[in-house]
Amino acid sequence: MIRQSSYRAFGIVTALTVMLGAVLPARSATLGDFALLDQYGAFHQLTRYRHKQAIVLMSHSNQCEATFAQVPRYKNLRERWQAQDIAFLMIDSSPQVSRQDVRDEAELFDIDFPILIDNHQLVAESLGLTMVPQVLIIDPHRMRIVFNGPLDPRQRRREPKPQPLTETLARIVAGEAADMQTVTLPLAQAEDGSDRTTCELEFPQRDYHALNAPDYARDVAPILRENCVHCHSEGGIGPFAMNSYAMVRGWSAMMREVLMTKRMPPAQVDPEIGHFTNARFIGDGELQTLVHWIDAGTPRGDGHDPLVEPFVDTNESGWQLGEPDYVVHIPPQEVPATGVLDYRHVVIDLPFDEDKWVSAVHFRPGDKKVMHHLLSYVIPPDYDWRSDSTPRSQRRFLEGYAPGKIDAMRYPDQSGVYIPKGYKLSMQLHYTTYGKPTVDNTRVGLYFHDTPPLHEFHNKSVTQGEFVIPAGAVEHRASQQYVFDKSIVLYGLRPHMHYRGKHFKFKVIYPDRTTEELLSVPNYHFNWQPTYRLESPKVLPAGSRVVISGAFDNSSNNPGNPDPSKEISWGAQSWDEMFIGYFAYHFVDPETVRTD
Numbered sequence: 001m002i003r004q005s006s007y008r009a010f011g012i013v014t015a016l017t018v019m020l021g022a023v024l025p026a027r028s029a030t031l032g033d034f035a036l037l038d039q040y041g042a043f044h045q046l047t048r049y050r051h052k053q054a055i056v057l058m059s060h061s062n063q064c065e066a067t068f069a070q071v072p073r074y075k076n077l078r079e080r081w082q083a084q085d086i087a088f089l090m091i092d093s094s095p096q097v098s099r100q101d102v103r104d105e106a107e108l109f110d111i112d113f114p115i116l117i118d119n120h121q122l123v124a125e126s127l128g129l130t131m132v133p134q135v136l137i138i139d140p141h142r143m144r145i146v147f148n149g150p151l152d153p154r155q156r157r158r159e160p161k162p163q164p165l166t167e168t169l170a171r172i173v174a175g176e177a178a179d180m181q182t183v184t185l186p187l188a189q190a191e192d193g194s195d196r197t198t199c200e201l202e203f204p205q206r207d208y209h210a211l212n213a214p215d216y217a218r219d220v221a222p223i224l225r226e227n228c229v230h231c232h233s234e235g236g237i238g239p240f241a242m243n244s245y246a247m248v249r250g251w252s253a254m255m256r257e258v259l260m261t262k263r264m265p266p267a268q269v270d271p272e273i274g275h276f277t278n279a280r281f282i283g284d285g286e287l288q289t290l291v292h293w294i295d296a297g298t299p300r301g302d303g304h305d306p307l308v309e310p311f312v313d314t315n316e317s318g319w320q321l322g323e324p325d326y327v328v329h330i331p332p333q334e335v336p337a338t339g340v341l342d343y344r345h346v347v348i349d350l351p352f353d354e355d356k357w358v359s360a361v362h363f364r365p366g367d368k369k370v371m372h373h374l375l376s377y378v379i380p381p382d383y384d385w386r387s388d389s390t391p392r393s394q395r396r397f398l399e400g401y402a403p404g405k406i407d408a409m410r411y412p413d414q415s416g417v418y419i420p421k422g423y424k425l426s427m428q429l430h431y432t433t434y435g436k437p438t439v440d441n442t443r444v445g446l447y448f449h450d451t452p453p454l455h456e457f458h459n460k461s462v463t464q465g466e467f468v469i470p471a472g473a474v475e476h477r478a479s480q481q482y483v484f485d486k487s488i489v490l491y492g493l494r495p496h497m498h499y500r501g502k503h504f505k506f507k508v509i510y511p512d513r514t515t516e517e518l519l520s521v522p523n524y525h526f527n528w529q530p531t532y533r534l535e536s537p538k539v540l541p542a543g544s545r546v547v548i549s550g551a552f553d554n555s556s557n558n559p560g561n562p563d564p565s566k567e568i569s570w571g572a573q574s575w576d577e578m579f580i581g582y583f584a585y586h587f588v589d590p591e592t593v594r595t596d
Contacts, residue, residue, distance in 0.1 A: 030143040034123045035261045035523065036091070038114040039103040041270040043503060043522035044089065045261055046140060048557045051474055052087045054146075054172045055138040059124070060090040060115055062097060062105045064132045064199035071111055073151050074133075077165075078113075084173045091116040093124035093201060095284070099272055120284040121203055122260065122291050132199045137168055146172070150198075205285070209292040216245055217303030220293050223286045224248065225306060227265055230406055237368045245305050249298045256294045259287060266528040270520035273505075275535040278407075320362055320408045324445030326350075328425060333440040335370045335431045343572060344429040347379070350419065357416040357449040362408035363401040366441035373529065374401040375428040376444065378419050383426070395426065397459035397582075401442075402529045408445070412491055412537065415455035415586045430574075455489075455586035462548055463580040469500065469554045469568040478579045479549040490538045492584035493519045494531040497552065498577050499560045500568060501526060504550035506581055511543035524550070526560060526574065531584055539588065548581035 035045035049055050058074055060067045078088040090113045092102055102115050118124050127136060128148065137147035152163035214220055224232075224242050232238035240251055248255070258264040265280035282290075293299070328348055335341070365371040376398040383394055398417050399409045411417065431440065464480040495504035501524040507517050519532055540546070556564045562575045570577060 031138070031145065032126055033143070033257060033261050034126065036116040036118055036123060037099070037270065037522055038089075038116055039099055039106055040114075041099070041272065041520055041522055042114060043262075044114060044116055045523070046138070046143070047559075048553075049087055049140045050557050051085070051555060052140060053085045054169070055087045055089060055140055056081075056169075057089050057091055057116075057127075057136045057138060058113075058151075059129050059132045059134045059201070060092050060111075061094050061132045061199065061201075062092070062101060063094060066198055067133050068109050070133045070151055071109060074113070077151070080166075081169050081173075084169075086169065086172075089114050089116060091118055091123065091129070093118040093121045093129060095119055095121055095204075120287050121206065122288065124201065125203060125206055126260075130201055132201060134198075135165060137165070137172070139172070205288045206292065209288070209296070213296045213299055214289045214293040215301045215303070216248075216293070216299065217301060217306060219289050220248075221245075221306040223282070223290060227280070227282055227286075229307070235368065242307055244308050245300055248307065249300075252294045252298050256291055259290060262523060263525070266525065267530050267532075268523070269532060270522055273517045273520045274532075276519075276532040277535055278530055278533055319364075319445050321360055321410075321445075321447060324362065325448045326446045328444040328446065330427055330429070330440075330442045330444070332366075333429060333431065333442075335367070335438050335440055336433060337435055337437045338433050340573075340575075341431050341433065344431070346427040346429060348425045348427065350424055352419065352421060355421050355452075356419040356446075357452050358398065358411070358419060358446055359416050359449045359453075360408050360410045360447040361399040362445040362447075363399070363405065364443045364445065365401060366443075367438050369434050370431045370438055370440055371401065371442065372430045372432045372527075374430075374442065376400065377426040377428075378417065378423050379426045381422050381424060383424075398425065400531070405530060408447075411457045412455075412489075412586070414453045415457045416449050416453045418456050457491075457584070457586050460583045460585070461580050462546060462583065463578070464548075465570055467569065467577075467579065469552050469577060471554060471565050471567050472556070473552065473554045474557065475502070476552045476554060477549070478552065479547065480579070480581070481545055481547050483543065483545045484540055485542060487542045487588040488540050488544075488583075488585040489588060490518075490534065490540055490583060490585045492531040492533045492582075494529065494582040494584075495519075495521055495524065495548070495550070496529060496578055496580040496582065497524055497526065497550065498574050499526050499562055500552040500554050500558060500577055502551045502553040502558070504548070504581070507547045507549070508540055509545040509547065511541055518546075531582065533584075540585075546581075546583065548579075550579065552577060552579075 031046065033045065033047050035043060037043060046055075056077070058070070074088070082088060090111070092115050097117070097119065099117050102117060105111070106115060116123070127145065129136070133151070135147070135149060135151055136145050138144070139146050147165055147168040149164060152165045228238075229242050230236070232240060232242040234241045234243065240247060242248055255264075259282070262268055265282060267278065267280050269276060269279045271279075271281065330346060330348070333344065363374065365374070378396040378398055380394050396417060460482070462480050462482040464478050467478055469476045493506050495506070497504065504521045504524050505517065506519040507515060509515050518538070552568075554561060554564055554568055558564070568577050
């Protein structure tokens, strides 16, 4: 929030402080990592900027006219220093501002900086931002603020004295950052208010929680139970079980870090592009409650601990849709304690003496700690997945399992996956070790239509199959296109890359040349690969061209990168790479249903 009633004068004491130019010691504590989206939906994380010498960050707000007057000077600063591996960003911490508003204002005033959207204000709080505009210089290697103050004032030609901000940048470029101090120059105006150069940031939720600390039982535990416990439970895929206050308190520092960097909740997408039933978010208010509670020292408070009540997972207690019509038992798979495991391919005979149409699928993994993913296909009796000459068009994708997938997959009304008589199931299994040997006994529940539906459900893969990612590449782009020659109803989208995946986007170009973005995953994570299900299915008319685009990060800034020194190309293993976009759909015309 920006105080708009007046541009505050800070009085004689503040004015004297500015004149004297106070120099305070650098903060003893390092900054916590954080991540935000900018006005165009691009993902920015502090620790992913370690290929830069420094980050210059200026606070901004559409509610403060003083911001716009400073933009030309900020551009001049960038022109002088960006070639020295200095990154320049802006941040808007106004709680009610929309990304569209920021984008519109940026285009109107020719602001071409990435503007980070900090609606929950938690990043501004952690950085100590209090004014707009205010400039920070951050050392991303030591995770410290090395300058905190205003843009350098306009200099007269005969004024030889270097200014604090540019002097700090010069020392960084010269490699003198190790012994730097934080320069704090309060942002002030003249007492008569004539020099209106700043606005004051307000933090209503922070101030409220300072007087009314969130209550664990009443405020915090319900948020965790609703958003986290389905994975963070006994035997779940989370690294610990949120089954008591003591457990939550012990893991609170990590919880804060994964919330601030958007690692959790998983499967987050750009909320302004498309709407999906299974994209996970925590609202700004809930996020503030959790972080402020952790920052307050995780007080226990009074009341019964809601998290000690056992969490009932439908995968553990039974089949979500009732007893399946048929249960596929995958042969027991032994998984060793350590090592890197190849993909496993298992073919399972089916006993059906007639054609079947699958209406729903429910996966029940035997050991969720080792099951990384499972892909299932309907294949002809003589299908050989080992042979390069076998057309992949002969197989039908049934469904897949990945970490965090709890619900059964129900195909849309009057649609299903077709299993002709005599066909089999092919299972691709990928396991990861976790220090203990185990045996996985995964089951797959199949539910059938009583009568054939109108539509056969399909999954189309669009892939860029040939590429070479240079060693150390920070942003190696990839893309591919496909034209649907028949009209389809689109229900879901799934991006697929491996450890070096950075971001992924789906777009459609309609036959009339209009375009629409369908899905954006700004921060791709290999461990979270659901099929994102559209809240409202979308018709793509015949001739629609779908475009997938994204980038890989093969640098040391990518925490998941196995080896940034290696050149990477296409391959099946996780340390190789893939670039695939999956489209889940059925044709519009019922006559396209396969009957043979």
